[in-house]
Amino acid sequence: MAAVSEGTLLWTPSDEFQRRSRMRHYMDWLAQHRGLRFETYDALWQWSVRDLEGFWSSLWEYFDIQASSPYEKVLASREMPGAKWFPGARLNYAEHALRVIAGRAAHGGAPAPEAGTRGRDAGAGGSEAPALVAVPAGPTDPNGPAVMFQSELRSLSSLSWSDLAEQVAAVATGLRELGVRPGDRVVAYVPNIPEALVAFLATASLGAIWSSCSPDFGAPSVADRFRQIEPKVLFAVDGYRYGGRDYDRRPVVAELQRQLPTLEATILIPYLDPDRTGGGGGGTGAGGMAGAGFFPGRTLPWSDLLRQRGPLTFEQVPFDHPLWVLYSSGTTGLPKPIVQGHGGILLEHLKMLALHSDLGPGDRFFWFTTTGWMMWNFLISGLLVGATVLLYDGSPGFPDMNALWRFAAATRMNLFGTSAAYITHCMKAGIEPGRDFDLSALKCVGSTGSPLSPEGFQWVYDHVKRDLWLASVSGGTDVCTAFVGGCPLLPVHAGEIQCRCLGADVQAFDEEGRPVVDQVGELVITQPMPSMPLFFWNDPGGQRYRESYFEMFPGVWRHGDWIKITRRGSAVIYGRSDSTINRQGVRMGTSEIYRVVEDIPEVLDSLVVDLELPGRGPYMPLFVVLREGVELDDALRERIRRRIRESLSPRHVPDEIVAVPEVPRTLNGKKLEVPIKKILMGAPREKAVNPDSMSNPGSLAFFEGFAQRLRS
Numbered sequence: 216m217a218a219v220s221e222g223t224l225l226w227t228p229s230d231e232f233q234r235r236s237r238m239r240h241y242m243d244w245l246a247q248h249r250g251l252r253f254e255t256y257d258a259l260w261q262w263s264v265r266d267l268e269g270f271w272s273s274l275w276e277y278f279d280i281q282a283s284s285p286y287e288k289v290l291a292s293r294e295m296p297g298a299k300w301f302p303g304a305r306l307n308y309a310e311h312a313l314r315v316i317a318g319r320a321a322h323g324g325a326p327a328p329e330a331g332t333r334g335r336d337a338g339a340g341g342s343e344a345p346a347l348v349a350v351p352a353g354p355t356d357p358n359g360p361a362v363m364f365q366s367e368l369r370s371l372s373s374l375s376w377s378d379l380a381e382q383v384a385a386v387a388t389g390l391r392e393l394g395v396r397p398g399d400r401v402v403a404y405v406p407n408i409p410e411a412l413v414a415f416l417a418t419a420s421l422g423a424i425w426s427s428c429s430p431d432f433g434a435p436s437v438a439d440r441f442r443q444i445e446p447k448v449l450f451a452v453d454g455y456r457y458g459g460r461d462y463d464r465r466p467v468v469a470e471l472q473r474q475l476p477t478l479e480a481t482i483l484i485p486y487l488d489p490d491r492t493g494g495g496g497g498g499t500g501a502g503g504m505a506g507a508g509f510f511p512g513r514t515l516p517w518s519d520l521l522r523q524r525g526p527l528t529f530e531q532v533p534f535d536h537p538l539w540v541l542y543s544s545g546t547t548g549l550p551k552p553i554v555q556g557h558g559g560i561l562l563e564h565l566k567m568l569a570l571h572s573d574l575g576p577g578d579r580f581f582w583f584t585t586t587g588w589m590m591w592n593f594l595i596s597g598l599l600v601g602a603t604v605l606l607y608d609g610s611p612g613f614p615d616m617n618a619l620w621r622f623a624a625a626t627r628m629n630l631f632g633t634s635a636a637y638i639t640h641c642m643k644a645g646i647e648p649g650r651d652f653d654l655s656a657l658k659c660v661g662s663t664g665s666p667l668s669p670e671g672f673q674w675v676y677d678h679v680k681r682d683l684w685l686a687s688v689s690g691g692t693d694v695c696t697a698f699v700g701g702c703p704l705l706p707v708h709a710g711e712i713q714c715r716c717l718g719a720d721v722q723a724f725d726e727e728g729r730p731v732v733d734q735v736g737e738l739v740i741t742q743p744m745p746s747m748p749l750f751f752w753n754d755p756g757g758q759r760y761r762e763s764y765f766e767m768f769p770g771v772w773r774h775g776d777w778i779k780i781t782r783r784g785s786a787v788i789y790g791r792s793d794s795t796i797n798r799q800g801v802r803m804g805t806s807e808i809y810r811v812v813e814d815i816p817e818v819l820d821s822l823v824v825d826l827e828l829p830g831r832g833p834y835m836p837l838f839v840v841l842r843e844g845v846e847l848d849d850a851l852r853e854r855i856r857r858r859i860r861e862s863l864s865p866r867h868v869p870d871e872i873v874a875v876p877e878v879p880r881t882l883n884g885k886k887l888e889v890p891i892k893k894i895l896m897g898a899p900r901e902k903a904v905n906p907d908s909m910s911n912p913g914s915l916a917f918f919e920g921f922a923q924r925l926r927s
């Protein structure tokens with residue numbers, strides 16, 4: 216593959232591609248209905264951040280938001296944190312996800328208005344009868360596929376919009392009978408399967424609050440997350456298959472039930488063993504769970520909920536009513552429970568999926584993800600724009616690195632979303648997806664999770680498809696969206712993200728808090744966005760929230776990424792400016808890894824960093840301080856890896872384990888993760904850390920030598 220440098224032009228959208236895009240359609244709509252004409256995307260972006268009220272109200276109208284009560288104003292308070300969006304409006308995210316059926320649904324048993332009638336008079340400034348509507352009330356065929364699914368356990372199958380709505384109604388009825396009410400928490404320990412999507416939509420339809428973890432997380436990590444929000448109901452699978460190997464998770468589920476005292480019911484999904492059956496109301500076993508451990512409360516099989524019969528209804532909730540809880544990485548303690556709302560997520564995801572991802576009715580949308588990553592939440596929002604969401608559960612490398620490309624061909628995929636790490640692995644495996652599979656339906660490849668190298672960009676064009684839109688994006692769990700991402704109107708340059716997203720006032724700040732261009736700085740957001748966290752759970756007064764984002768630059772969101780904004784408006788991400796571990800898009804705090812590693816008797820101390828090395832890609836070394844007389848042999852290395860894999864996640868197993876004399880620490884005992892990361896990336900000691908702030912400055916010598924070996 217020929218060498219390519221950052222900024223090399225790789226693709227330009229044709230005039231026809233631009234003309235047919237939903238971004239262009241929105242710009243035409245603005246001209247027709249708002250008298251706003253923009254010749255370039257940059258001009259559109261500038262307006263979107265200068266006039267927040269005008270921009271977000273235009274999306275409300277353009278996407279025909281269905282609200283049973285009108286909003287009083289767009290932005291009642293614009294301070295950060297604490298911005299107040301669309302007060303007075305009442306709506307439901309799930310209603311919009313099932314819009315094709317929702318037109319026949321009911322609020323409290325009464326027939327709903329015809330689809331497309333409420334959004335036009337739901338808020339201030341609505342148009343009487345827009346001639347252009349980007350996303351209709353749903354796909355034209357309710358019998359068309361809403362979901363397509365494949366895994367290592369199940370062959371390719373689909374679920375129609377009508378079937379999806381029927382299952383959501385049944386599960387919602389079952390949850391209601393279990394006592395679930397608006398504001399209650401429903402949690403899930405499930406893989407990326409249709410049952411997870413159904414359970415989420417049912418939860419959201421009731422106004423209850425969803426939270427999920429992937430079953431490859433160990434019991435300690437899951438309990439640390441779920442225990443904080445005191446759930447009433449748990450959805451869980453009996454196990455899963457990954458890389459051709461079966462994993463029985465019944466003991467983990469039993470442990471979760473012991474550690475979650477607020478649980479009143481567990482719904483067991485027999486995924487690993489679909490023939491497993493069990494009784495309905497007992498305290499010790501459904502689905503063959505007896506003998507797996509103690510199960511307080513009721514354990515019911517999934518089939519019991521699917522047998523329920525009830526209408527498809529949608530609890531109307533305020534714009535800022537909690538929709539789900541996502542989790543921060545836990546770098547400095549327990550993972551922070553991030554609460555995001557129905558309305559903020561609805562508007563933000565409509566914007567990102569329709570305008571920035573160019574998705575609409577009939578498109579087939581895929582992102583390789585687990586339920587423990589925000590990209591799962593982003594993926595299932597494809598339903599909002601009428602797209603068919605494609606779910607895959609299993610190893611992307613089993614039986615070989617072509618597994619996902621095979622899935623792309625079989626489903627006639629239009630947008631293939633993945634991580635930069637996966638593209639790097641495909642490069643190293645030497646596969647040829649464009650040659651070996653029919654990817655004629657594929658128009659876009661999305662990449663996120665970590666920065667995609669210029670070589671990764673080039674590989675996609677050389678080995679997947681020459682005429683292809685490569686949309687690299689970067690954002691965060693904190694907002695469940697991208698700050699910088701793709702645009703169908705702009706060219707693709709190697710190593711660069713095409714643009715700052717509409718409504719996201721992204722800047723690169725230097726150390727003095729001044730915006731810089733063509734220089735690397737801190738990624739900041741200088742104005743509020745609707746999907747920013749409503750609050751952190753159990754954070755009275757919002758102290759943890761403020762400390763997480765607003766401590767460095769008061770009133771300005773500091774995200775924790777290094778970014779460069781180029782003069783043409785594109786962006787380059789250079790990794791984390793903090794110590795968060797990000798592996799294949801799944802974030803985890805260093806404290807979680809330390810807790811597991813340092814529980815091993817031979818390990819006295821440890822330090823882990825997540826690097827993006829030029830020419831090498833993602834690299835995560837774990838440094839350990841061992842007890843006197845202990846040798847870091849292969850057996851101990853494997854024991855450390857196994858402990859991380861089983862207690863936390865296979866994605867966070869280190870690439871290398873290295874014995875060190877001591878871990879660098881500050882005078883007050885904190886591990887110097889970010890300074891060591893800078894040193895390993897090539898920064899000189901004096902630029903990375905002040906030795907006077909350290910209790911053991913001599914410990915830096917080892918890491919300086921290690922950095923030299925990495926570069927040699």
